[in-house]
Amino acid sequence: MPSYTVTVATGTQWFAGTDDYIYLILEGTAGCSERHLLDKPFYNDFERGAIDSYDVTVAEDLGEIQLLKIEKRKYWVHDDWYLRYITVKTPVGDHLEFPCYRWITEDKEIVLRDGRAKLHRDDKTQILKQHRRKELEERQKMYRWKEWHPGFPLSIDANCHSDLPRDIQFDSEKGVDFVLNYSKAMENLYVNRFMHMFQSSWSDFADFEKIFVRISNTISEYVMQHWQEDFMFGYQFLNGCNPVMIKRCRELPKKLPVTTDMVECSLERNLTLEEEIKQGNIFLVDYELLDGIDANKTDPCTLQYLAAPICLLYKNMENKIVPIAIQISQIPGPDNPIFLPSDDKYDWLLAKIWVRSSDFHMHQTVTHLLRTHLISEVFGIAMFRQLPAVHPLFKLLVPHVRFTIAINTKAREQLICECGLFDKANATGGGGHVQMVQRATKELTYSSLCFPEEIKAKGMDSKEDIPYYYYRDDGIKVWEAIKSFMTDVIDIYYESDEVVCEDLELQAFVKDVYVYGMKGNKSSGFPKTIKTREKLSEYLTVAIFTASAQHAAVNFGQYDWCSWIPNSPPTMRQPPPTEKGTVTIEQIVESLPDRGRSCWHLGAVWALSQFQENELFLGMYPDEHFVEKPVKQAMMKFRKDLDEIVSVITERNKNKKLPYYYLSPNRIPNSVAV
Numbered sequence: 001m002p003s004y005t006v007t008v009a010t011g012t013q014w015f016a017g018t019d020d021y022i023y024l025i026l027e028g029t030a031g032c033s034e035r036h037l038l039d040k041p042f043y044n045d046f047e048r049g050a051i052d053s054y055d056v057t058v059a060e061d062l063g064e065i066q067l068l069k070i071e072k073r074k075y076w077v078h079d080d081w082y083l084r085y086i087t088v089k090t091p092v093g094d095h096l097e098f099p100c101y102r103w104i105t106e107d108k109e110i111v112l113r114d115g116r117a118k119l120h121r122d123d124k125t126q127i128l129k130q131h132r133r134k135e136l137e138e139r140q141k142m143y144r145w146k147e148w149h150p151g152f153p154l155s156i157d158a159n160c161h162s163d164l165p166r167d168i169q170f171d172s173e174k175g176v177d178f179v180l181n182y183s184k185a186m187e188n189l190y191v192n193r194f195m196h197m198f199q200s201s202w203s204d205f206a207d208f209e210k211i212f213v214r215i216s217n218t219i220s221e222y223v224m225q226h227w228q229e230d231f232m233f234g235y236q237f238l239n240g241c242n243p244v245m246i247k248r249c250r251e252l253p254k255k256l257p258v259t260t261d262m263v264e265c266s267l268e269r270n271l272t273l274e275e276e277i278k279q280g281n282i283f284l285v286d287y288e289l290l291d292g293i294d295a296n297k298t299d300p301c302t303l304q305y306l307a308a309p310i311c312l313l314y315k316n317m318e319n320k321i322v323p324i325a326i327q328i329s330q331i332p333g334p335d336n337p338i339f340l341p342s343d344d345k346y347d348w349l350l351a352k353i354w355v356r357s358s359d360f361h362m363h364q365t366v367t368h369l370l371r372t373h374l375i376s377e378v379f380g381i382a383m384f385r386q387l388p389a390v391h392p393l394f395k396l397l398v399p400h401v402r403f404t405i406a407i408n409t410k411a412r413e414q415l416i417c418e419c420g421l422f423d424k425a426n427a428t429g430g431g432g433h434v435q436m437v438q439r440a441t442k443e444l445t446y447s448s449l450c451f452p453e454e455i456k457a458k459g460m461d462s463k464e465d466i467p468y469y470y471y472r473d474d475g476i477k478v479w480e481a482i483k484s485f486m487t488d489v490i491d492i493y494y495e496s497d498e499v500v501c502e503d504l505e506l507q508a509f510v511k512d513v514y515v516y517g518m519k520g521n522k523s524s525g526f527p528k529t530i531k532t533r534e535k536l537s538e539y540l541t542v543a544i545f546t547a548s549a550q551h552a553a554v555n556f557g558q559y560d561w562c563s564w565i566p567n568s569p570p571t572m573r574q575p576p577p578t579e580k581g582t583v584t585i586e587q588i589v590e591s592l593p594d595r596g597r598s599c600w601h602l603g604a605v606w607a608l609s610q611f612q613e614n615e616l617f618l619g620m621y622p623d624e625h626f627v628e629k630p631v632k633q634a635m636m637k638f639r640k641d642l643d644e645i646v647s648v649i650t651e652r653n654k655n656k657k658l659p660y661y662y663l664s665p666n667r668i669p670n671s672v673a674v
Helices: 126-142 180-187 191-199 205-211 218-226 228-239 260-266 273-278 345-386 394-402 404-415 431-445 451-457 468-494 495-504 506-517 532-557 558-562 583-592 595-608 629-653
Strands: 001-010 020-029 051-057 065-073 083-089 095-104 108-113 282-286 311-314 321-327
Touching: 001 020, 020 051, 065 083, 065 095, 095 108, 108 126, 108 451, 126 345, 218 558, 228 345, 228 468, 260 311, 260 321, 273 282, 321 345, 345 394, 345 404, 345 431, 345 506, 345 532, 345 583, 394 468, 394 532, 404 431, 431 468, 431 629, 451 468, 451 532, 468 532, 468 629, 495 506, 495 532, 558 595
Parallel strands: none
Antiparallel strands: 001 051, 001 083, 020 065, 065 108, 083 095, 282 311, 311 321
16 A cells, blocks of 8 residues: 655744644545544654654555645644644655645644645646635635725734734734833833933933943944034935935925025035036935924923924035035025024034934834835735745745734834824824825835835935945845846746736736735836736845845844934924024923933834844745745855855945944845834
8 A cells, every 4th residue: 555754844933833633635636545643652743843754554546646635623722833844755755845834723724735836827737726716715815905094005904913814923922012122122221210200301412321321332332422423414314224315416406595605615626506516416305205294292291393304415525425504494484594514513413403303203104114114014915815825926925024914013003003102202103103104105106116226316326426325335236136036036937028927816916016005006106017027026126125125224223323312313392493593502402302202212223123033034044935946046046145245245344433234134134024
């Protein structure tokens, strides 16, 4: 009688093992096996991290194994089980791999296919076509779109983390509890002692150091020492945690009536301002999106203020970017002066602080929340709804949506919801952050997510003109490595553009992103269909780069650049100055966040800057969804390309006082998970 050797691998995460009964059915082209109980006498099967083997004897040869059915039945109580994979050695010596990497919950049967990736056209038998269709039907019932707020990209239909399908929940919900993490952060930073003085002001800048002494951090300490200097102010637009706002100024906007006479003392080339603009030496940062956003009113005892500054910057003879003019509000006028480096020291400093505060709000709500978290969730939901597990694009994308829907659901549950933690410290809390996302979503474009294209559109692509823009340099390297990997894999499964056009599941995935995620907004430029391998490669690169590299670039530097409160105030407690010559140090300190909000802010940026336990970084794919040798070779090439980028970045950073490492692949997690 033919005998098959079945090997079962249980997950290594907490509570992955099970005491339930596990049954197996093998289904082949020539027949179907009986239902076999997988059990070894006097042995505890399916323990966490275990790999168990069983001999399954059948009455007659089953032919080519097409499906494998796993059934879990209760022993004492329902006991969830995480199944990594199953391998089957056939009587003729073939080794088949059946990837799973899913939770099996309650009394349930799941059906697995072998690990070879297949497009819809590759399935010839009715049983495989039916399995494919049924899997998507079940997924579409589980992964439903929902509008959390009007004007937002659609998100998952779940009110809380526990509502999510088990497969996309965190292994330990405790690890992503924002309230718990805030408390832990403030304990680690030793800032709880200030909470009883929640609404009291600091005495001076040095007083802020009292909540800044627990954790040694080279960059944050350097920021603390140099934050008032113009070079540090300008440098952050290139390599801080929000390096996406700066663009080359081709023409001075009418709403910023700066003249050569105003900035002459800052210009080093004996040229007029207009001539400097023509030579490409003037840059602009405009926070217009903040204009008219409602400031936080959740605390009736503390007034909070927002502004929408415009900042003009200059590339000096040392190729450093420095500010030369700041207008704190959008509309010029007598009560909205243009502040200059030649003004009184505290006038100029307060103007820069207002820009830094506005930059913080844009970073948190638009650059970080919308353009990485929410967009990655859109790709993730569409993937689960439209791509079966056997599809090569599902296998490519699934590592890059790991925990993303879970972290976003947690954020909607605790962080950015009404009365959530976001309201405690931020001037855009209480609804302003919602208004910002609504505005920014209207302006969001597909091309702006294409990294090289966006850099070029802003006129920031020339390394010769702007030599110290490490965000650009490293980002392009990582983008090209990802795109090369995508191209290698796509060429394995799509031999022509025609095959791309005929892949109905791929087209449904792209359509879901456009119609539901982006609500069919034509001006967004998101494609409705994809017709070429080149465009498919770009599209997948957008999805993976956004979830990995872009998120890493704007998330993990938050403690470095935002922990020194005066450099990134989360709120301002005094309105912007309306005239020059009246600002005092006391007025600046009274404008900055009080002790309590400073503590909440510091805890937040520390907690959000931490990697997850057992983090998986770019190029690390321990879950082997692919079994084919050509794809594994493409993965090896991808890792080699990433290792070379790590070496280049490591060498460049040697002996730098301000190293830039956020886009070093060994520090880029695969997915948005924090």
